[in-house]
Amino acid sequence: QQQVKQSPQSLIVQKGGISIINCAYENTAFDYFPWYQQFPGKGPALLIAIRPDVSEKKEGRFTISFNKSAKQFSLHIMDSQPGDSATYFCAAKAGNNRLAFGKGNQVVVIP
């Protein structure tokens, strides 16, 4: 059973636009919610992460919005650039060091 559900599966955005990827989870024991970015031929790398005691975290053009009551969190990429074209995974962690990953979202930013 998928513990973290990610949507949409793919996204095409114009350069300068906003990319939004959503994730939903069920397990209320999750206490850490990261987003990973993966470029072709590379392993995923941590992009940004949030804990459930805050509703938003921003790092540069990347923002996580977190809605604890709805058990949802989303990644916003502002002013999307062609270099942001990648696969993005949301994930969630409970206390045992394991991450439950979403299925991934391929973002393509067209010039």
Add this chain to the structure above:
Amino acid sequence: DVKVTQSSRYLVKRTGEKVFLECVQDMDHENMFWYRQDPGLGLRLIYFSYDVKMKEKGDIPEGYSVSREKKERFSLILESASTNQTSMYLCASSQTGTGYNEQFFGPGTRLTVL
């Protein structure tokens, strides 16, 4: 910088062969993980280890085994490779402790079983 290396980037094996995938990390991390990545299925955990000689099954352990004889090295073993094990295999490591959550990934091994 943390570095996670995997022994091969590409590997082609025949059905029934025994396959070893090696992973080494250089940051003294306690936890190590093996995932497989397939289109539309995301990252699925095969096995993980939180200490030397310790291992736990992930979500899809069938057909795989692991070995962790040294802290820095975690091996994934396909006892008898099958075509449905053709996939991208990713190794990761992380540190144990409050506040230490990031998993660091290797570049992956693309395994093709013919």
